[in-house]
Amino acid sequence: MGDFVRGLWKENPVFVQVLGMCPTLAVTTSLINGLSMGLATTFVLVASGLAISSLRKVIPDQVRIASFMIIISSFVTVVKLLFEAHIPTISSQLGPYLPLIVTNCIILGRQEAFASKKPVGRSLLDAIGMGVGFALALVVLGGVREFFYQGTIGGFQVLGTWYKSMVIMVMPAGAFISLSLLVALFQRISGRK
């Protein structure tokens, strides 16, 4: 159980480990986008974690990074094709950031630190925990940005029509500043440092 819970809060990939920043900042213009990216990353994390953990005794140590990259990028290709076929609008909104899951440091990091050394069951729990933790962070950031941008959450109108949209929230500067405030809030709550 500890393997699962760790990724949610204590070692949250976004707020604590500060990994996978590119997709975190780039696609969180709305809650839905954040959620789709989070789920896609979780899928790749779980699938490659399972594959690498089962192959951990077969993959030679010298070429392990290259092997991990091939496994990861194959699963990313699967996700990309699935998205294109079933949810084309979201796929085109995520654009090149969907394939960029390949270089998301969380994925390679978990393989190197966990899946390549631990049995399949524990690697699975770890991958799900990290994936869900990542997805949660993206949903929160996406929700906050969407809310301040046009007063909606997940597409539903929360504030009245009087709310003037705040364009800065969907621009790069808004992404950096919102994440900065969220990280500070997280640190304050968890009382770290």
Add this chain to the structure above:
Amino acid sequence: MEFFFIFVAIVLTQNFVLHYFLGICPFLGVSDEMEGAFGMGIATTFVMTLTAIITWNINTFILKAFNVEFLEYVSFILVIASLVQLVEMFLKKYLPELYETLGIYLPLITTNCAVLGLALFMVLREYNFLESAIFGFGAGVGFTLALVIMAGIRGELNEEDIPKPFRGTAITLLVAGLLALAFMGFSGLVPT
């Protein structure tokens, strides 16, 4: 003129780091030493220019020619990883002095999403060969610029009394936000 606009756009108005959020990890993790940031920037620019040139050829003459575009990500990441390795071996053998300065940064470039991002953007925008090369070089220059500015600001921040929860990541992100805001001032420089 067109080449010039591609260059200016990728360095200033659509900076890889501050507009596309690519290469954020090294950007946030950069130390407060200008020299180190510059070295990292130069090494990355070098790899990016080569990546643009090689992946363009692979995409045009292999992936498109044989209709195997679904292998895009796998082949690109392999090219980048081996390219970084090659550059490292080449520098070690022929330019040991340069290797001393850049060596430690090189392995980190493989997982720099700016490099893969560059290749993906290049394919998406259907650039021709020369445009791709300029795009790759410009992306590297823009990355270096952002990195050096950040290193300079971090040097100054060390002397400030920052509120506790903001120390570390949060303040760096805030600075990045203000930088992105400042870079928005460049928009309009390139006609769209």
